[in-house]
Amino acid sequence: MRWRHLRAATIALAILLGLIQGCPVxxxxxxxxxxxxxxxxxxxxxxxxxxxxxxxxxxxxxxLEIHTRTWSNTDAIIYRAGxxxxxxxxxxxxxxxxxxxxxxxxxxxxxxxYAAFTRWLAQQIFAERPEVGMVxxxxxxxxxxxxxxxxxxxxxxxVYHHRTTR
Amino acid sequence: MTRVxxxxxxxxxxxxxxxxxxxxxxxxxxxxxxxxxxxxxLGLVNAIYSPAPLGFGVAYDGWASALELSxxxxxxxxxxAAAAIATGTATRLACVVFVAVSVQxxxxxxxxxxxxxxxxxIVLCILALSRCHARWSVDAWLRRRIGxxxxxEVPAWPRYLLLLQLVWIYCSGGLSKTDDxxxxxxxxxxxxxxxxxHFARFDPGWLETALPMTRVATAVTISFEISAPIYLALxxxxxxxxxxGRIRRTCNRWRLRHAWLAIGILFHLGIAIGLRLGIFxxxxxxxxxxxxxxxxLARLTGSRRSRPS
Numbered sequence: 001m002r003w004r005h006l007r008a009a010t011i012a013l014a015i016l017l018g019l020i021q022g023c024p025v026x027x028x029x030x031x032x033x034x035x036x037x038x039x040x041x042x043x044x045x046x047x048x049x050x051x052x053x054x055x056x057x058x059x060x061x062x063x064l065e066i067h068t069r070t071w072s073n074t075d076a077i078i079y080r081a082g083x084x085x086x087x088x089x090x091x092x093x094x095x096x097x098x099x100x101x102x103x104x105x106x107x108x109x110x111x112x113x114y115a116a117f118t119r120w121l122a123q124q125i126f127a128e129r130p131e132v133g134m135v136x137x138x139x140x141x142x143x144x145x146x147x148x149x150x151x152x153x154x155x156x157x158x159v160y161h162h163r164t165t166r
Numbered sequence: 167m168t169r170v171x172x173x174x175x176x177x178x179x180x181x182x183x184x185x186x187x188x189x190x191x192x193x194x195x196x197x198x199x200x201x202x203x204x205x206x207x208l209g210l211v212n213a214i215y216s217p218a219p220l221g222f223g224v225a226y227d228g229w230a231s232a233l234e235l236s237x238x239x240x241x242x243x244x245x246x247a248a249a250a251i252a253t254g255t256a257t258r259l260a261c262v263v264f265v266a267v268s269v270q271x272x273x274x275x276x277x278x279x280x281x282x283x284x285x286x287x288i289v290l291c292i293l294a295l296s297r298c299h300a301r302w303s304v305d306a307w308l309r310r311r312i313g314x315x316x317x318x319e320v321p322a323w324p325r326y327l328l329l330l331q332l333v334w335i336y337c338s339g340g341l342s343k344t345d346d347x348x349x350x351x352x353x354x355x356x357x358x359x360x361x362x363x364h365f366a367r368f369d370p371g372w373l374e375t376a377l378p379m380t381r382v383a384t385a386v387t388i389s390f391e392i393s394a395p396i397y398l399a400l401x402x403x404x405x406x407x408x409x410x411g412r413i414r415r416t417c418n419r420w421r422l423r424h425a426w427l428a429i430g431i432l433f434h435l436g437i438a439i440g441l442r443l444g445i446f447x448x449x450x451x452x453x454x455x456x457x458x459x460x461x462x463l464a465r466l467t468g469s470r471r472s473r474p475s
Contacts, residue, residue, distance in 0.1 A: 004178075004179050005175055007179075007323070008174050008175040008177075008179075011178055012174065022334065024338065024341040045265060045287050045288070046268075046269050046273070046279065046283075046284060047284040047287055047288050048284065049334065049338065051281060051334075051335045051338040051342065052281065052342045053281070054343070055339075055342045055343055055345065057343070057345050057347040057356075057358045057359050058346070058347055058358065059358050061358070061362050061363075063363045063364070081363035081364050082364075092208060092210065092213075094442045095204065095208060095210060096201075096443065096444030096445070096446075097210070097214050097278035097280075098210060098213070098214065098278070100279070101222055101275070106345075112277060113222050113224065113276070114277075116221075116223075116224075117277075119222070120221055120222040142363070144358045144370075146357070146373075146377055147357040147358075147360065147373025147377050147380065148370055148374060149362070149363055
């Protein structure tokens with residue numbers, strides 16, 4: 001009989017702690033204090049109860065571009081997000097795990113692994129294209145108006161990778 | 167207070183047919199398997215989980231490195247565990263192994279560890295504590311063969327937790343949508359998202375004509391999410407339909423619970439069709455069996471056990 005009560009109490013506590021962790025009101029000091037004894041569980045299983053899906057849906061967004069430059073100084077765009085004519089490596093780039101490493105967040109901040117990602121992808125491009133001497137990544141700022149993305153001609157987050165040996 | 171506590175204990179002591187938990191187990195595992203196979207098919211395992219120069223993962227010292235398990239080895243363990251969960255083979259162990267490997271992979275590439283991965287870990291932790299293998303599983307078949315069959319009536323509390331978790335995911339997601347685009351007067355959020363070149367599946371040209379529909383869809387989405395806890399009341403009214411009450415009668419007569427479920431399903435199908443979000447929509451839909459009444463699932467599966475006891 002006691003087991004039933006223990007189970008019910010444990011579940012009540014789990015729900016309460018989950019609601020505290022996921023509370024949308026900014027009460028961080030209170031959350032930290034209350035959750036400190038069980039924080040190891042959330043960290044150990046890598047979960048949280050504050051869920052977000054497209055929290056940032058503003059019309060101001062970014063569009064990834066990947067450019068190459070050959071040894072003869074010929075530039076080319078090999079990938080532009082959403083552009084069927086420049087869609088090399090699109091299969092990789094739209095894969096959700098990979099995209100997590102390059103898509104800016106709602107505040108326009110790049111993921112922590114972005115630099116490593118660009119280094120890795122540049123190495124793949126160098127391996128497949130011996131004529132390429134430089135790869136660079138950048139984002140065009142775009143504005144979505146009435147469902148249509150329009151480039152603003154402003155480019156940010158430029159990252160360059162040069163082939164180290166010819 | 168004693169009566170409230172007794173009712174609370176009784177609620178979590180209920181038992182029901184294992185069909186809903188088994189269905190959730192199978193669907194979640196299949197979604198996970200698809201995701202893993204896709205990474206393997208694209209040759210991205212080392213890219214995602216290995217540090218430079220093989221990939222863009224972060225150097226992480228966990229139990230996997232202590233056991234000298236490579237990302238490829240971890241990937242294979244995850245695939246085998248997911249297949250075991252789907253087939254209900256050593257189910258509890260498979261759930262625990264998958265969660266452990268998923269955590270490890272998440273630490274090796276935090277940027278690649280998305281919200282749906284976190285949700286799947288929670289679901290599998292709950293399923294590991296449940297008897298989701300009592301139906302449609304190798305475990306159940308083996309137990310029947312040795313003359314010690316698993317009871318098809320199992321504790322209902324894991325399904326209730328999954329139901330609560332799903333409702334909270336929606337509610338929390340809705341409450342976190344503070345961007346102006348999610349509210350009046352424009353309700354432009356969905357149009358902006360569907361036009362985002364990083365996520366859009368189709369060229370955005372169609373959005374110009376469909377704009378009014380996306381505005382309605384935005385309003386419905388935010389309302390659906392923030393009001394998600396109402397589903398708990400609708401579920402209770404459906405489960406106790408024989409009791410009196412005008413609100414209960416109205417909600418059941420107008421099938422508001424089914425309407426809520428339909429909105430949820432359409433919401434996720436819309437996401438799956440219009441956006442390239444990977445397994446997110448399917449992972450969420452995989453949990454929907456937990457939202458159904460046991461009698462509904464029993465009708466679908468032809469089971470005779472339908473009412474919770």
